[in-house]
Amino acid sequence: MKKLLLLTTGGTIASRPTQDGLVPGMDGAGLAARLSAVAENYELTIRDILCMDSSNIQPEEWQLIARAVYDARDGFDGVVLTHGTDTMGYTASILSFFLRGITIPVVLTGAQLPIEHPLTDALENVRTAFAMAASAAAGVFVAFDRKVILGCRAVKTRTTGFDAFESVNWPLAATVDAGGLHVCPGALPPAAPALTQLDDRLCRDVFLIKLTPGLNPEIFDMLLSMHYRGVVIEAFGAGGLHFIRRDLIAKLHAAAQAGMAVVVCSQCLYERSDFSIYETGKKALEQGVIQGWDMTTEAAVTKLMWALGRTEDAAQVRALFRESLCGEVTAELE
Numbered sequence: 182m183k184k185l186l187l188l189t190t191g192g193t194i195a196s197r198p199t200q201d202g203l204v205p206g207m208d209g210a211g212l213a214a215r216l217s218a219v220a221e222n223y224e225l226t227i228r229d230i231l232c233m234d235s236s237n238i239q240p241e242e243w244q245l246i247a248r249a250v251y252d253a254r255d256g257f258d259g260v261v262l263t264h265g266t267d268t269m270g271y272t273a274s275i276l277s278f279f280l281r282g283i284t285i286p287v288v289l290t291g292a293q294l295p296i297e298h299p300l301t302d303a304l305e306n307v308r309t310a311f312a313m314a315a316s317a318a319a320g321v322f323v324a325f326d327r328k329v330i331l332g333c334r335a336v337k338t339r340t341t342g343f344d345a346f347e348s349v350n351w352p353l354a355a356t357v358d359a360g361g362l363h364v365c366p367g368a369l370p371p372a373a374p375a376l377t378q379l380d381d382r383l384c385r386d387v388f389l390i391k392l393t394p395g396l397n398p399e400i401f402d403m404l405l406s407m408h409y410r411g412v413v414i415e416a417f418g419a420g421g422l423h424f425i426r427r428d429l430i431a432k433l434h435a436a437a438q439a440g441m442a443v444v445v446c447s448q449c450l451y452e453r454s455d456f457s458i459y460e461t462g463k464k465a466l467e468q469g470v471i472q473g474w475d476m477t478t479e480a481a482v483t484k485l486m487w488a489l490g491r492t493e494d495a496a497q498v499r500a501l502f503r504e505s506l507c508g509e510v511t512a513e514l515e
Contacts, residue, residue, distance in 0.1 A: 183258040183315040184224045187212070188249055190231035190238065192265030194292040194303045203295065205232045205265075212263065215296050219308045223315060226257070235265025235272075235291075240486070243272060244381045247279040250287055251379040259286040259314025261307070266291045266337055266345055269323060273332035275383070275483040277321040277507040282376035288313045289332065290324045293343055302326070302343045312362040313355055320370040320507070322354055329355035331368060333480045333509035336450065349450055350475040351508065370507045384489035387411040389482055391448060392422065398432040404441070410493075411442040411485045414470075415478060420445060420454040437469035442489060442498045446473025446481050453511070469495070471502045473510075480509040 189195060191205030195212060209227035213220070230249050231242060250260050264272055273289050280287060290310035292303035310324035321332035326344040334351040348354075352368040386409045390400070404412060416422050422445070424430040433443055447454040453475035473481045488501045505511070 182222060182224045184256070185220075185226070185311060185314050186253050186257040186260045187225060187227045188246070188253075188260060188262045189227065189229045190235070190242075190246065190262065190264050191233040192235050192263060192291045193294065194263050194265075194290075194296050194301075194306075195232070196234075196295045197297065205234060207296070208232070212296060216304070216307060219304055219311065223311055228253075233265070235268040238265070238268050238272060240275075240383055240385050243275045243279070243383075246272065247276055247379060247381050250276070250280060250283070251376070254283060254285055254376070257285065258317070259288065261310045261314050262287065262289045263307070264289050264291050266293065266325075270335045270337055270346070270477070270479040271483060273321055273323050273335050274477070274479045274509070275487065277331075277333040277370070277480075277509065278484060278487040279379065279381050280321055280376060281370075281507050282373040283321070284319050284375055286314045286316055286318050287321045287332075288324050288329070289322070293341060293345055309357050309362070312357065313364075316355070316362060316364055318354070318364050318369055320354075327357040328353050329362075329364075331370065331508050333507050334477060336477050336479060338450070347450075349477050350452065350511065368508075371505060373506070380491075382490035383486045384410055385486065387413065387482060387486045387489065389413045389415070389478065391415045392417060392429075394423065395427060396423075396429065398427050398429050401432040401436045401441075405436060405439055409441065410489050411444070411498075412436070413473070413478065413481045413485060414443065414445045415448040416445050416454065417448060418454075419447060420472075433470055437495070440493070440495070442471065442485060442495060443469070444471045444473050444481050444485050444502065446476055446478060471499055473502075476510050484509060 195207040196203040296303040323335035330348040
């Protein structure tokens with residue numbers, strides 16, 4: 182039997198009702214008692230590393246989780262991480278960068294209803310996660326609703342539906358049907374040197390802005406005064422930024438001159454941004470903005486945090502964003 186490690190962090194899957202609402206309150210032993218039928222085909226080890234609502238999982242927890250996976254990588258065939266759904270996309274993305282080159286599957290999963298609920302989706306999600314973790318398909322993934330998504334392409338798109346996650350601008354890494362688990366080799370992460378040392382440095386001073394018509398450009402002055410080193414902007418359409426009356430382009434130039442890394446992607450969930458199409462985009466490129474292409478917002482934010490944790494050199498950050506490190510950007514778009 183394949184040796185799997187189940188790491189628990191809390192989330193809805195492990196929550197119980199209280200007078201204050203659902204609160205994570207079940208440890209790994211409690212989960213295991215309800216997973217006996219799901220886990221019987223594996224040699225399963227369970228370790229509790231956190232017990233948190235995923236809204237409270239932040240960069241410090243990302244580093245702790247990455248270390249737990251890294252330290253266990255040689256003793257198991259695969260790792261499954263139970264996690265709350267709200268920030269699962271961010272955790273999956275940053276783990277994709279931290280654990281690039283890992284030689285086993287690392288699969289995040291959770292549930293929209295607690296595992297103790299009679300209608301829970303937890304058992305199906307964990308069953309899929311176990312199958313993917315035992316598949317020998319190396320990389321970081323999200324398993325939900327009988328689908329497996331590359332970690333840096335997973336986005337939560339529904340608040341209550343069991344099909345809570347979608348694979349954005351990327352084929353599914355695997356699917357489940359009556360024939361079992363079907364892995365799509367073309368959707369797996371690109372080849373990378375085997376992970377031999379964990380480097381979990383990151384920069385927490387990254388801000389996300391969703392552009393709205395009439396946004397005051399002085400927000401960039403505020404971010405600079407707060408010592409933010411990077412910003413990700415969700416621009417209009419393929420990359421529109423206004424510069425009439427409220428000149429965002431000039432402020433982006435000032436921010437870049439001051440050493441801030443600016444990544445711009447699209448507010449549209451699907452397809453790519455491309456700043457070579459319109460005048461506004463070309464002006465932005467002239468001021469040094471970095472294209473996000475078809476990256477998810479979660480991947481753009483975490484990649485920028487990861488990149489700025491390694492270098493303060495703007496050219497090096499730009500070079501990292503031109504490269505697909507773990508499948509986060511479609512290579513032919515670069």
